[in-house]
Amino acid sequence: MDNSTKDLVKVLIEEAAKELFPRQLPPFKIERSKKKEWGDLSTNLPFLLSNISGKSSEKIGEDLASSLSRKSLFSRVEFVAPGFINFFLSPSHLQISLKKIVQEERDFTRFSLGQERLVQVEFVSANPTGPLHVGHGRAAALGDALANNLDKLGFKVQREYYVNNVGGQMNRLVRSLWVRIRQLEGEEVELPEDGYKGEYLVDIARAFRQKMGEVKKSSWEKIYPLLSRFVVEEILSDIKGDLERFGVRYDRWFFESEIYDNKELFRVLSYLRGKNLVYEKNGALWFKTSAILKGEEDRVLRRKNGEYTYFASDIAYHLNKLKRGFYRVVDIWGADHIGYVPRMKAAARAIGYSEETLKIVIYQLVTLKRGGKRVSASTRSGEFIPLKEVLEEVGKDAARFFFLSRSADSHLDFDLELAKKQTPENPVFYVQYAHARICSILRKAKEKGFSLPHPQQVELSLLKSSEEKDLMCLIALLPDQVKEAGEILSPHHLTSHLQELASAFHYFYTRHRVITRDKKLTLARLFLIQGVKIAIQDILSILGITAPERM
Structure with missing residues (x-):
């Protein structure tokens, strides 16, 4: 638990920087290096310190690199102009991380950050006017993966579906x-x-x-x-x-009619009147959005005919959420609701939400393709293609992976033919096959009399090749990927890391035999691939995708 390599690096940087610069440090980032020759991690702190101190970034960077190079976490630390420090993680740290993932298994990527505070993720919430379509599928995959991710960070997560059954x-x-x-x-x-x-x-x-x-x-x-x-x-x-x-479950189905039945709608309107945030005009009731957000238009809460708008219901619903004691509320909405975000945030502020309490994630449209050619998003009668048809054709795992393969705010092309292929070009097959291949190797090793060694007995120092080092590095940085994906509500980062891990394993497999005549090396490599297996299983479980043992 709490196995962040970046957090360890950050502490060491702060300690070294304070010795050289007693003043408070500016916010700085620690990021994965984009090229192998630039190390495993890097920071732009020398550049930032140069801007505020007037000293040269080269002098600052070299002093910091000199101080940090003596730490056991690194095998090498180097300053690179104009203002970066590159970190090469030491073999000892990589070996410790490998031992931890084998011992702790899926707890290796678990954090106490959430402190068991309540978080609600409300997603899909499609109007009960027809079947779910492929766009709802993207929302379902995103919401469920986010909930799993936040659970990993130590939050108590409640999944909720809001049913608009009024109006x-x-x-x-x-x-x-x-x-x-x-x-x-x-x-x-x-x-x-x-x-x-x-x-x-x-x-x-x-x-x-x-x-x-x-x-x-x-x-x-x-x-x-x-x-x-x-x-x-x-x-x-x-x-x-x-x-x-699709593998999605909810803790609660909340009906809009509940807001009317328990008078919450009328109580929230009374509350807003008391704060002078509503007014009557031309027979309608309006919310003073402009009083909270400059440049925003005021919005109708009750029409002339006496019918309340969905905006009015949504305000009451979000007050209901707040009263239930959620530390954070995450709403996942389609791109057609993007213009709705400012007024909802204004209303949330009016009823007591802080800036950090309400998070709204917007997901973009999905374009179905078949062999690279666009498929009509709707049938001849104007109905959208149902989600169930996509699931029947490509399966749950492929659908989830493809829906989560890009950032939510990016348009998604979903190629149905690619999703069905059992070749390396299909990313979900490529990842699952890596897991199945490892399981096959472990079964074969068992048949030959090898059993997984105890972490204290395995000689991981025998893992010296660049391919083995790459796999251990990806494992060491896995907790950071899980943590960051949860913090920024972007599970697509996990699919990227997963593909990188699978690719690194397949490359390792083509270059090295796991079961060899050298017993100690064999045991070390079996231990390594067991760590890779756990890592793949772990990320797939967050994404809601199975990890098959045979393919």
């Missing part, structure tokens, strides 16, 4: 269903122009008739609550099934 969209959905039912009963009625035209409503209409009988003689007032409850239950059941197949 105009529900009225349109229920009216559309009513028309479908009446059509099945032989009436010649047309769907409303703004109605839902998906064929899934025909299936729901049949199910309703089978359960409830004909509705010809029913009045709208009488049938509406029955239809509303039935259609939400049916669509949510379908959504839950898709998410379960």
Whole structure:
């Protein structure tokens, strides 16, 4: 636990810098070096200190490098103009890290940073008006991986799905269903122009008739609550099934209607009135967004017809979250909500959120491709391609990996043909095959009478090749990758590290035999690949992807 190599480096840098510069140090970064010849890690601190002290960055860097080179954490420390220090991690530190991952297994990347504080991740939250589509799949993979990542950092994480089961969209959905039912009963009625035209409503209409009988003689007032409850239950059941197949579970399904039932909506509006943050204009109720965020327009909370907006409900919902004692609330929204972020942050500030409490992650659109050619995102009838069809074609693991392969704020191209390939060009196959290959080697070693040595008995000093050193370095820096991905809410960094680790293992495998005539070297290499196996398993588990032992 708390096995950050970067934190160790940072402490040593701060100690050395304080001896040379008693004043408070500016914020500085420690980053992975982009080229092998630049070491394993680097910092730009000499450049920063030069700017504030007036001394040359070369003098500062050489003094710091000289002081730090005596530390056992490093085999070499060098200053590089114009203002960087490169760090080469020592074999002893790499060996210690390898022993730790084998001993601690998945706890190797666990941190106490969260101190078991409550964090909520609310994601997908698709309106219960139809099946989940591929865009929702990206949200599901992102939210679930983030929740797993935050759990690794020591937070107590609650996954939540917010169900919008109130308002105009529900009225349109229920009216559309009513028309479908009446059509099945032989009436010649047309769907409303703004109605839902998906064929899934025909299936729901049949199910309703089978359960409830004909509705010809029913009045709208009488049938509406029955239809509303039935259609939400049916669509949510379908959504839950898709998410379960995708490996996503929730701790709570929160219904918007709860906000109305328990009067929270009206209490939050009363609270905002007391703070002089709402006003009446032209028969509508408005929120003074502009009073909190300069340049933002005021927003409607209640329309002229008395109907409350989703913004009003969202404010009440976020106050409900705050009252539940969450240290941090993470909302994952689609790109179509990006313009909604400023007003939501303004409202959150008005009801007591700090800047750090509410984090909103926006994910961009997904473009489906087949062999490099774009696939239409919707069917002939205008429906989006359902997530379940993608899962049936490529499987859960490939879908998750591809959805998480790029930063959430980047557009994602998802090639269905590539995701199905069992070749190295398919990244998820490449990673899983590395794990399966290690399992095969370990089984073969066991058949030959080798067992994994105790950490205190294995001679890791025999691991001298650059390929072995690269693998140990990637293992040593794994906790930092997990920590940083969780801190910045960006699990795509883990897929990158995973691919790098798999690539390094495959390269090692082509250059070195694991099981050799040299027993001590064999045991050392078996220990090494066991560490790689645990690392791959660990990251895959955070991403919600399986680690097969045979392929």
